[in-house]
Amino acid sequence: MAIDATKIIIGAPDQSSTTGAVNYAPTTATLPTDATSALQGFTSCGYVSEDGVTLTPTFNTANIKDWSKNTVRTLLEEFTGEVKFSFIQTDYDGLCAIFGSDHVTQSGDAITVKMGAHMAPARAFAFNMKDGEAKVRIVLPNAQAVVDGDITFVANQPINWGVKLDCGADENGESIYIHVDEDGTTTTTGA
Amino acid sequence: MWSSTATVVAWTERTLGVRTGTYPPADSPTDFAVVNRVGGECDYPHDSPRFSIQVWTDTEAGAEQAALALCAVLRGIVDEDVRINAVGTPSVTSIGRDENGHFVWQLTFELYCNIKVD
Numbered sequence: 001m002a003i004d005a006t007k008i009i010i011g012a013p014d015q016s017s018t019t020g021a022v023n024y025a026p027t028t029a030t031l032p033t034d035a036t037s038a039l040q041g042f043t044s045c046g047y048v049s050e051d052g053v054t055l056t057p058t059f060n061t062a063n064i065k066d067w068s069k070n071t072v073r074t075l076l077e078e079f080t081g082e083v084k085f086s087f088i089q090t091d092y093d094g095l096c097a098i099f100g101s102d103h104v105t106q107s108g109d110a111i112t113v114k115m116g117a118h119m120a121p122a123r124a125f126a127f128n129m130k131d132g133e134a135k136v137r138i139v140l141p142n143a144q145a146v147v148d149g150d151i152t153f154v155a156n157q158p159i160n161w162g163v164k165l166d167c168g169a170d171e172n173g174e175s176i177y178i179h180v181d182e183d184g185t186t187t188t189t190g191a
Numbered sequence: 192m193w194s195s196t197a198t199v200v201a202w203t204e205r206t207l208g209v210r211t212g213t214y215p216p217a218d219s220p221t222d223f224a225v226v227n228r229v230g231g232e233c234d235y236p237h238d239s240p241r242f243s244i245q246v247w248t249d250t251e252a253g254a255e256q257a258a259l260a261l262c263a264v265l266r267g268i269v270d271e272d273v274r275i276n277a278v279g280t281p282s283v284t285s286i287g288r289d290e291n292g293h294f295v296w297q298l299t300f301e302l303y304c305n306i307k308v309d
Contacts, residue, residue, distance in 0.1 A: 006236045006307045012276035017267040132236070132274050132305025 007182065011052060014130035020044045022053075022085070023126045024097050027142050031124055035135035035181035039126055045097055046089025049160055053085040053127055055138060057176065081167030081175045083125070083140065084148055088158040096120070098145050098163055120145045125165060139177040141170035195240050195304055198271050200226045203244055206264060207257055215247070219291055222248045224257075229299065236307035242300060245286065247293040258283050258296035265300060277303040 013021035023042035030040050060078040063071040087094040092106045095113055100120030105112045122144045129136040148162035167175040196213065203224050204211035211224040224246050231241040246257040262281045269275045279301035286295035 008236070010237065010276065010303075010305075012303060016270050130273075131276055132307050134305070 009131045009134050009136065009180070009182070011129045011136060012131060013048065013052075014128035014135060020046050020048075020089075021128045022048060022087075022097070023128070024123045025126075027122055027124050029124050031139055031141055031177075032126060032137060032179070035128075035137040035179035042124075042126060043093050043097070045094045046087060046091055049086040049088045049158075051086065053083060053138070055176065056082045056084070058082070079175070081140075083127075083138070083143070083165040083167065085163055086148075087161040087163065090159055090161070094161065097123070098147055098161055115147075122168060134180070134182040136181075137179040139179065140165060140167050141174065141177070142168035144168060192308060193272070193274055193306060195238065195275070195302055195306075196226060196228055196242070198275070199242050199244070199268070199302070202268050202271050203261065206261060207246070209246075209257075219293075222246075222253070222257075231301060233306075236305050238302075238304045238306045240302050240304070242302065243297050244299075245295050245297045247289075247295050249292060249294070251285075251288075251294045254294040254296040255285070258298050262298055265298075268302070274304050274306060275302055276305060279303070 015021040022045040023039055024045070025039075025042040029042065032039060058080045059076060060080075062075045062077050064073040064075065066072045087098070092104060092111055095104045095111065098120060099113055099115065100118070103114045103118065103120070122142050125140040125143050127138040143165040146164050146166070148164035151159065151161060153159060169175045200211050200213065203226055207224055209222040209224055210216060210220060211226060213226055215225055216223055224244055227243050228240045229243045231239045233239070244261060246254050246261070248254045248257060262283060265278055265281055268278050281298040281300040284297045284299070286297050288294050
């Protein structure tokens with residue numbers, strides 16, 4: 001393929017003044033199969049820190065060597081997927097994404113988070129990104145959210161709610177879908 | 192070709208409701224705004240212009256209030272055009288008073304754009 005600078009795509013959040021780029025839904029929700037269709041049954045979350053979203057797929061392999069110590073075959077032992085980001089917007093929907101709605105209560109403007117030896121339920125997540133007219137969407141069909149790292153409270157920085165999503169597999173054995181739509185041409189990758 | 196400067200000029204004019212251009216108007220009205228590109232890298236198809244918006248009014252408080260009002264809604268500028276990917280955090284400065292009695296406050300910020308030409 002010839003080089004084409006216009007196909008260098010960045011991962012800016014696809015968000016508006018009313019809708020965030022991080023969305024979650026029950027694992028039973030109908031998942032999007034492309035980068036552009038409207039999400040159905042998803043809850044939109046707020047601002048993510050300037051560090052953006054990091055997807056870490058890990059393929060653990062084992063090499064089989066022959067008598068002469070040359071690698072003759074590589075076996076996949078394990079695949080894991082992990083997504084990390086930090087909410088800098090503190091609100092009910094974002095906290096529910098991390099802790100689960102059973103452990104976050106809201107009454108008017110008052111929110112209470114109850115942390116303990118429990119986790120939020122596994123959920124589907126969708127991350128919407130854009131670069132001009134190009135769209136990129138990461139879909140995690142079965143992700144487990146946990147708090148990632150310290151939550152620091154300082155006078156001149158937003159509270160960062162670090163989130164780690166462990167990507168479980170769906171009924172097709174896929175843990176992560178990456179949908180790219182560049183000017184109407186849809187490409188889908190499952191991992 | 193699309194102009195990020197023209198987009199910022201139109202957004203500022205609509206947001207503040209004052210005449211806005213890339214240089215001070217000759218008739219020097221009481222309130223106006225001036226938008227200039229003051230830097231930023233362009234690595235096609237991505238362009239990251241750095242803009243200054245200077246708000247000129249007849250009171251110090253008015254200029255400050257207008258500059259802060261722009262800051263408050265600046266994130267919404269990404270909705271102005273699909274080519275705007277994101278906007279950086281604005282920096283605000285008091286410039287001073289000119290010989291015609293205008294007080295000037297300025298905000299500077301970066302836009303992150305995809306200026307791909309079809």
